[in-house]
Amino acid sequence: MGGLHKYLKTNEGQMKEDLIRLMEAESPTMDKQAVDACGDVIRGLFKDYFNETPTVYPETVQGDHLSFTIGQGTKARVLFLVHFDTVWDKGRLTIEEKDGRLYGPGAFDMKSGIIQAVWSIKSLFDTGISLDGLTIDVLCTSDEEIGSQTSRTLIEETASKADLVLVTEGPVHENGALKTSRSGVGIYELIVRGHSSHAGSHHHAGRSAIKELAHQILHLEGMTDYSVGTTVSIGIVEGGTRVNVVPDYARATIDFRVKTMEEAERMVKAVEGLTPFTEGVTLEINGELNRPPMERTPDTVQLFAMMKEAASKVGMDLEEAHIGGGSDGNFTSGIGIPTIDGLGGYGDGAHANHEHIVIDELPKRTAMIAETLKQLQDHGFTKQSD
Known part of the structure; x- marks a missing residue:
């Protein structure tokens, strides 16, 4: 077990606690007060772990969108794209840990992905790995579940500055594959x-x-x-x-x-x-x-190859897949930015009563992301078209 994976495995309990806090802050899209309260939990994580405060994009009906920027490096600019709204009305699902799985609202779609983004960055800082070559943006939106009505323009504007986009929605539940294309x-x-x-x-x-x-x-x-x-x-x-x-x-x-x-x-x-x-x-x-379609381009292929190598360092044989459903990654891919989706927590049950993640996969998949960031720090990312 490599250093990053070992660090994250050691901190699995804290990662789970952070995820439960996010899940307890239930955030059905159309309940602005609840969504903003969940946003406050996210603000707390970035303040506690990185001493970072967000740029806030206020909304009157849906929750406010939040954007955090870490670093000022020039080798690569990475955008983590996450949403913190869910399809679940408050009280609809209960949070339960059973047989190594964590059940509850947003566990799979996609609050585990938020935790993985945060802890992938934290693991590098805490193990002394420099990120001075990277600029990392984390854009947290509040209305993905109703079609990103207020966030699409913000997503596209933010992505236009990035070299690549990592979407921490859940992976393909059968095998944990990443999504290199979406309809x-x-x-x-x-x-x-x-x-x-x-x-x-x-x-x-x-x-x-x-x-x-x-x-x-x-x-x-x-x-x-x-x-x-x-x-x-x-x-x-x-x-x-x-x-x-x-x-x-x-x-x-x-x-x-x-x-x-x-x-x-x-x-x-x-x-x-x-x-x-x-x-x-x-x-x-x-x-x-x-x-728009999220198409599998030569740049996507290159990015997936980098992530497959990163996954091998934590004992994962990573696969890729096409998915018929859409995500906010469709927007970033649609403007020509290399985009990989499905980096979030491994589990099942998006929009279903049995929504859950497998807890011991959380540190492993987070380590995969961290290893990818380390590669980007070492080598940057050059688009095939450049």
Whole structure:
């Protein structure tokens, strides 16, 4: 066991205590007071461990965003990207330690990732390893779980100054793999307006919005192409007023996922260009590409190779994977910054009642991040495109 891993294993108990404090500060996205209270716990960690205070980005509805900067080195500028809001209403889950696992709100998504970011930096300081070649930014956002509505611009502006981005969301739960690519996400609403009429005596005069929507659903779902990683799902369908009325209104939500920006642009054009199958019916289409794809680029490959080497020093055979879900890493990758995701606590149950991490994996995965920072301190990071 190397020095960094040994140090972190020795401090596993304190890492767990810090994580429990963060979890106890429950932070459902739409409860600003609770989210800001969780932000205060994060401020305390950075004050106690690094004597650092944040730049605060105030919000009126969601919690305030926080940014910390450690060091002024020029070899590499690293951005840790984390969020501290959760999907859980206060009191919905209890915190419990059982069979080597820590259960509770945010354990996996993603408060363990915050602790790993903090302790990876702390481990280097406390073991006497210089970080004078690095500038490390830690951006803590408060609204990822509702689509990063207030934080996206801040994320992109902060990432534009970085050489690379480390996202400490949870890894692939089956094997702990890092996420070197994620699908882009398009979210749209399709509204169909037809003409109502009596379903019996004047059926011929009606233009059924539901019938038209059925055609559109089959058309949209038919755009799914697994060979290129494109999927389309209609998640919500509603319409009509009475059983004996030809419906003049119907609505559906559209979720599409794509692996590349080229495919994203094609799908946006296809969805926004939908036309009616039925004469006399109109369509209204609202939405956008919510998150661009996080693509696996040569720079990502180089960064993953560095992390795989770091992982080998702590006894991990690290793998990589593509994930269909999006994260804030999609935004940083979308502006061309090399991004690796899935560095957080190993476990399972994101957005599920059994959300948890495996406790003894916490120091190991933190050591992997610390070893990566050490490599960056020693060698920097040069983009393939530079």
